[in-house]
Amino acid sequence: IVMTQSPATLSVSPGERATLSCRASQSISSKLAWYQQKPGQAPRLLIYGASTRATGIPARFSGSGSGTEFTLTISSLQSEDFAVYYCQHYSDWPPYDFGQGTKLEIK
Amino acid sequence: EVQLVESGGGLVQPGGSLRLSCTASGFTFSRYDFHWVRQVTGKGLEWVSAIGTVGDTYYSGSVKGRFTISREDAKNSLYLQMNSLRAEDAAVYYCARERIFATLGEAFDIWGQGTMVTVSS
Numbered sequence: 296i297v298m299t300q301s302p303a304t305l306s307v308s309p310g311e312r313a314t315l316s317c318r319a320s321q322s323i324s325s326k327l328a329w330y331q332q333k334p335g336q337a338p339r340l341l342i343y344g345a346s347t348r349a350t351g352i353p354a355r356f357s358g359s360g361s362g363t364e365f366t367l368t369i370s371s372l373q374s375e376d377f378a379v380y381y382c383q384h385y386s387d388w389p390p391y392d393f394g395q396g397t398k399l400e401i402k
Numbered sequence: 403e404v405q406l407v408e409s410g411g412g413l414v415q416p417g418g419s420l421r422l423s424c425t426a427s428g429f430t431f432s433r434y435d436f437h438w439v440r441q442v443t444g445k446g447l448e449w450v451s452a453i454g455t456v457g458d459t460y461y462s463g464s465v466k467g468r469f470t471i472s473r474e475d476a477k478n479s480l481y482l483q484m485n486s487l488r489a490e491d492a493a494v495y496y497c498a499r500e501r502i503f504a505t506l507g508e509a510f511d512i513w514g515q516g517t518m519v520t521v522s523s
Contacts, residue, residue, distance in 0.1 A: 328509035330447075337496055337513035338439075338447065344506030381447055385507050389460040391437070393447040 296320055296384055300394035306402040309372050315397045317365040317382035325361045326386040332396075333378045341380075342367065369399075377401050404428035404512055406480075406497050411517030418487050418521075424480040424497030424514055432475040435500040437510060438482050440493035440519075450495070451482065465491075484519070492521045 297320040307313045317327065325345040330338040340349040342358035345365055355370040369376055382394040410422040424436070438450040451471040452460040459471050470483040480497050495517050498510035 326507040330510075332447075337515055338510070339513070340509055340511045343503050343509035343511075347503070347506055349509075349511065383447075383509070385509065389449070389452060390462050391449040391452070393449065396446045 296323060296387060296392055298382055298384055298392050298394035300380075300382055300397045302397060303395070304398045304400060306400050307372055308402045309374060311372055311402075313369040313372055313376075313399055315367040315369075315380055315399070317360075317367070317394050319363045319365075319384055319386075322362045323384045323386035326384055327358075327360070327365050328383045328385065329356075329358055329367045330381045330383065330393075331376075331378050332381065338381065372399075374401075406499065406512055406514035408495065408497050408514040408517040411495065411519045413520045413522065414487055415523050416487060416489060416521055419483070419485045420487065420519060422482040422484065422495055422497075422517055422519075424482075426478045426480070426499070429499075429512075431473075431478040435508075436473065436480045437498045437500060438471060438480075439496045439498055439510070439513075440491075441496070441516075442490075442493045448493075452500070453480070487519075487521045489521050492519055494518050 299318045301316045327345045329342040332338045346358045357368045379396045381396045408424045435454045437452045453471045468486045472481045497514045499512040501511040502508045
């Protein structure tokens with residue numbers, strides 16, 4: 296299963312909404328996770344089951360989608376949200392493929 | 403505190419071997435599956451290997467036959483034995499805990515800080 300994220304880079308101003316996309320090459324139901332990675336840090340789990348926030352993740356992060364199309368939305372960007380975001384499927388594993396990432400940068 | 407701590411990275415020559423370790427604390431190690439994920443500098447995440455609670459193992463095609471994942475529950479430790487290393491294996495290697503979220507599937511909820519592997523002559 297190939298995971299394709301778009302766009303590769305997204306420029307958004309603080310306080311605005313960011314929408315990141317992830318597409319699977321075949322249906323993965325809702326077996327999708329989103330991770331955030333900041334420079335020099337390990338990835339952090341944000342969303343699992345396509346739409347459920349992990350423990351401690353702020354409500355401004357939301358996930359949606361099923362099948363092959365998925366979206367991560369950050370409703371009002373804070374300075375700490377600028378990072379790289381990865382989607383990952385866990386359907387028909389292994390391998391547990393990741394998307395190539397979307398870099399969210401300050402506009 | 404729930405955490406994973408990797409060690410064992412370093413510089414190795416092409417064709418050489420290295421053994422990575424990942425030590426867990428703050429939770430019952432034996433109840434979880436674990437994974438190794440690597441990241442080439444400036445690139446994305448690549449899943450490498452996994453091990454289940456009963457010792458079942460899985461590998462990506464790029465490392466199968468060269469890497470061996472293992473675990474020692476009595477020591478709360480996960481290992482990755484890497485043989486026949488190539489330049490393209492150079493990366494930061496992360497260990498990660500897999501958590502099962504009932505009917506919502508699973509995801510990697512705890513990650514170590516990573517250990518750097520450099521393959522160069």
